[in-house]
Amino acid sequence: MIFKNQLSLPKAITLCFALLIFSVSTLTAQEPEQTYKLPPQELIDIADTPFTPRMSISPDNEYYLLLEYPGFPSIEEVSQPELRLAGLRINPRTNGPSRSWYNDSIVINKISDGSEREITGLPEKRHISNINWSSDSKKVAFTNTTSDGLYLWMLDVDKGIAVKVSDLKINDAYGDPFHWIDNKTLICKIISENRGEAPEKQLVPVGPIIQENLGSKKPARTYQDLLKNEYDESVFEYYTTSQLAIITIDGKASLLSSPDIFSDAIPSPDGRYLLIETLHKPYSYTVPMYRFPLKSEVWDLDGNPVANIADLPLADNIPVPYGSTRTGRRSISWRADAKATLYWTEALDDGDAGKESEFRDEVFTFSAPFNGDPISLIKLNLRYSGVMWGDDKLALVSSFWWKTRQVKTWRVMPGKTGSTPELIIDRSYEDRYSDPGRPLMTESKYGTRVLLTADNGKTLFLSGDGASPEGDIPFLNEFDLKTKETKKLFQSEAPYYEYAVRLINAKKRLVLTRRESVTEQPNYYIRNLKKDELTQLTNFPHPTPQLKDVMKEQIRYERADGLKLTGTLYLPPGYKPEDGTLPVLMWAYPQEYKSADAAGQVTDSPYRFVRVGRYSAKPFLSMGYAILDDPSMPIVGEGDVEPNDTYIDQLVSSAQAAVDELVRRGVGDPKRMAVGGHSYGAFMVANLLAHSDLFQLGIARSGAYNRSLTPFGFQSEDRTFWEAPEVYFAMSPFMHADKVDEPILLIHGEADNNSGTYPLQSERFYAALKGHGATARLVMLPNESHGYRGRASVMHCLFEMNDWLDKYVKNAE
DSSP, rough: OOTTOOOOOHHHHHHHHHOOOOHHHHHHSSOOSSSOOOOHHHHHHHHOOOOOEEEEEEETSSSSEEEESOOOOOOHHHHHHOOETTTTEETTTTTTSSSSBHHHHHHHEEEEOEEEEEOBOOOSSSEEEEEOOOSSEEEEEEEEEEETEEEEEEEETTTTTEEEEEEEEESSSSSOOOSSSSEEEEEEEEEEEEEEOOOOOOSOOOOOOOOOSSOOOOOOOOOSSOOOOOHHHHHHHHHBBBBBEETTTSSSSEEEESBEEEEEEEEEETSEEEEEEEEEEEEOOOOOGGGOEEEEEEEEESOOOEEEEEEEEEOOOOSSTTOOOOOEEEEEEEESSSEEEEEEEEESSTTTTSSSSSSOOOEEETTTTTTSSOOOEEEESEEEEEEEETTTTTTEEEOOOOOTTEEEEEEEETTTTTTOOEEEEEEEEEEEEOOOOOOOOOOTTOEEEEEETTTTTTTEEEEOOOOTOOOOOEEEEEEEEETTEEEEEEEOTTTEEEEEEEEEOOOOOEEEEEESSSSSSSSEEEEEETEEEEEEEEEESSSGGTTTOOOEEEEEEETTOOOOEEEEEEEEEOGGGOOEEEEEEEEEEOEEEEEHHHHOOOOOHHHHHHHHOTTTSSSGGTTTTTTEEEEOOEEEOOOOOOOOGGGGHHHHHHHHHHHHHHTTOOOEEEEEEEEEOOOOOOOOHHHHHHHOOOOSSSEESSSOOOOSTTTHHHHHHSSSSTTHHHHHHHHOOOGGGGGOOOOOEEEEEOOOOOOOOOEEEEEEEEHHHHHTTTTEEEEEEETTSSSOOOOOHHHHHHHHHHHHIIIIIIIIO
């Protein structure tokens, strides 16, 4: 059949080719280029700055290790295979965590003179982790990850020689992979040599996936990486199943158990027993593995069961209110100061923080040979939060209550049954000014961590931030347990910020401290308190000398309701007041409070080093921006009023106060202001753009924007969606997407593992913004989690931020 006006074949081909070119050019104009980009060189140099080495101190305080981290891993490394099962992320090739930071260098130094000891024998390719000293400080055990698994290594401190201990592969998928039993042997979780191949997924399902609830309340917060089906269950079991083996420092190994899912195998302080914890079915598709059924037993070193301690059922019915917990014996561990005594806590209120109860928890102890009755140590009217052991005459038991922000610490005498506990701390943890500090710890004769005391156990040593209206001023105090009097041993002095890391000799009052100033990189020192002498141990160079002249000031201002606020203002090197106003990037994170007085307290210190972190806003100082870092964004609800009832009003008021202060100072240009944040900070950004006109641009990274997708609570909100629907609606920027009329840059990792911040949150929020004609850009980073690790991803994130800041803030009309 012949059609009228039919084109000749050459003309038709020409037209098709022209249409193809037009469609490609149109696509190119509409769709951004899908490749990794690099930011300006100034930002590259900052992002590639080496990490500051970490210090690990020997139990006898004679040596320390300096542990260096490599730079950001390549995107190829970040993109290695990853299994996401029951809240775990596992690399199937190594049977270890898929997202760990490894050390690639170890250096031994002597504390007394700072001399360095050369180490030979370290693996050529180093992915070192799980570093653990022996109690006699002569050996350091660690794992090295290779392409096919993790292996146990040993460092001889005196000889400076590292050797691979065994060819047995260590299982590091879940829980601690090994513990020292004594100075010559370790208990290790190993991969069975005959476990076979990993389960293969069947192409044809055997049936539907069914979940059922028969009327009982089983609320669950929004978790990531949950099991989804029986195949996931089989894979989870395959990679978390281990055998226990006792391995000596010279490589001799003996199997102790048959394969099982061992959560942990913790030796008693005297090395005679093992606390064995195993997971078992039924699993859950709604909660992660730490709520799976958990069995706790005591074994001897031949693998024989000695005592059954607990078998907790699946904890998928924990009530929503903060402070709720699972029932039964929980937080089971060994007393650090005794040969072989277990302790645990049990809920007395059915684990329900919303239930009225005189007492919330009871703590028990249970000593070898484990054939009597457990002994009650203390009943708590708040929720148990931990214990620090000293000796039979001293232990500190801590408790808290979320609703009131109250914390209590009790002194108990574990060796005196029936003794009356003594309350020594009763305060609000929001009140930083009243914080007495944290007790310092030391090594016991068993190699465990116990309270450091003096004067026959009468004196504790407390190290604290020293929060005050002038900022943080770290201190080291003596605390008399009898008189409750405090004596100051040391307090940091301007222009330095210095805090106690460890009291390495209580009698001589020798303290290892970490000291820094605004312009001086943090380094470690030995401070002799008796002689008032200071000896420098490390000499780390300034990581970003190009920014050493950055101007830093802790500023204070007031919200419209009279609440005092603080923030840290950074100005680019060389800035002078006569230079006029600057474009501003404000980076913040809201915080809930039950006390207005606590919300108005000063945080941080004006004397801390200007560390330009890759994830913060400070790298943009190199691009000429003023940075207001961590400005107060308090959300206060006193008494029966919940903070989030007025979240939007308080948020906007806090931001308004910060903007007004920058304008008043003549630093910030009110027409060139940007606001940014990560996670809950991203949620803040979206709300500020929806409910105010203070900013010309918002940068929201890895956030959540629709609170109906987290219906059983989020952040500090423990009411459910059905209990407070108006609060969930008002706080969700997704519900107000039509009000966002400033440009917004959304960045999110495609493999976000954080509770509540599903990548879907950013995708749907972008779709809502796009549907209402907003200026928005969505950047999804492949294979990245809640925090971004790959160098290509970090650089691209900086590129996107810089590009949009330049376009809509620095060069905005």
